[in-house]
Amino acid sequence: MSAVERSSSNQATEIDWxxxxxxxxxxxxxxxxxxxxxxxxxxxxxxxxRTSRSPLFSYRVFDxxxxxxxxxxxxxxxxxxxxxxxxxxxNADLCGEESGRIWFELPEQNLPAVPDILRATAEDxxxxxxxxxxxxxxxLNQQKTGSSPCLGTxxxxxxxxxxEYESHS
Amino acid sequence: MERGTKGHRIDLSQLRPPLxxxxxxxxxxxxxxxxxxxxxxxxxxxxxxxxxxWAACRDTEEEHPxxxxxxxxxxxxxxxxxxxx
Numbered sequence: 001m002s003a004v005e006r007s008s009s010n011q012a013t014e015i016d017w018x019x020x021x022x023x024x025x026x027x028x029x030x031x032x033x034x035x036x037x038x039x040x041x042x043x044x045x046x047x048x049x050r051t052s053r054s055p056l057f058s059y060r061v062f063d064x065x066x067x068x069x070x071x072x073x074x075x076x077x078x079x080x081x082x083x084x085x086x087x088x089x090x091n092a093d094l095c096g097e098e099s100g101r102i103w104f105e106l107p108e109q110n111l112p113a114v115p116d117i118l119r120a121t122a123e124d125x126x127x128x129x130x131x132x133x134x135x136x137x138x139x140l141n142q143q144k145t146g147s148s149p150c151l152g153t154x155x156x157x158x159x160x161x162x163x164e165y166e167s168h169s
Numbered sequence: 170m171e172r173g174t175k176g177h178r179i180d181l182s183q184l185r186p187p188l189x190x191x192x193x194x195x196x197x198x199x200x201x202x203x204x205x206x207x208x209x210x211x212x213x214x215x216x217x218x219x220x221x222x223w224a225a226c227r228d229t230e231e232e233h234p235x236x237x238x239x240x241x242x243x244x245x246x247x248x249x250x251x252x253x254x
Contacts, residue, residue: 047230051240080246091247100174100250 015115017079021048021058023119024077024126028060031075031130039137041066055079055088058122061097062136064144072097073139075129077122088113092125094135103139104132170250178245179206185238187216208235 025046032044043065049057059076078091093105106128111117170176181190187208193199208219219235226233 045228045230049232049236049240051237051243053243054240054246078247095175100170100176102173102175 015055015113015118017050017056020079020119020122021056023123024058025060027123027126027130028058028075031133031136032060032062034130034133035062035136038133042137042140053081055081062140063097064140067144070140070143071099071101073103073136075132075136077125077129079118079122082110086113087111088118090118090121090125092129094129094132094139096139104129104135170248172250174250175247177243178248179239179242180244181242183242183244185241187219188235188238189213206239 028046035042035044041064042062044060044062046060048059057076057078059074061072061074063072064070074095074097076093076095080089080091081087082089087110090109090111091105094103095101095105096103106125109121109125111121181204184190184206187210188206189209190204190206193201193203193205195201208216208223210216223233223235226236
């Protein structure tokens, strides 16, 4: 696959989605280091999906291998063609992999399909998600009954997350 | 979908073989409208080796061909549950 690819909406502008993905992942790697440092039982893995309808979803999944019943938390930045025009819609959030529960989300952005703008915005959103390491730990802790997967860092952010969700919905 | 959740809408008619959607049976505790997607063999039974290979790719960065089929059947992304309960 060519490093430089056209977006799924056949825009004239060539967008290097692989570079954008790598930029996001460089920031998520730092998030993973922080989370694992605070809570060694949490593992993470990077990934991306691309389809004919969706140019890029770049993500990092956080789970607890010792307790596979916990719904993993996905930190992700998603790009989609806007329903009209040539713009790209960007969403960034922390979401339950199985449940779809939104633990935290940033406001949706509608951007022109300009490579530099997309990359800068992707990095900005990834950085903002990377400031939410405590929420990732809390989201996993909150699901667990009995002992915490991460003793000493238990945070109950239910109300905070709910307020965040309502403020953006 | 519940409030505060999101998901992708999949057009099941766009799922290509060997994938098949199995509807939950409410009489067996399943949820109405929920389906499980799994690969089937030529007799229509779940292809367990293929299912296991699909599951095993979870921890890799490689996209499994079955995952590609599912992603191509997604017709709406980030569909949200109702804002009000």
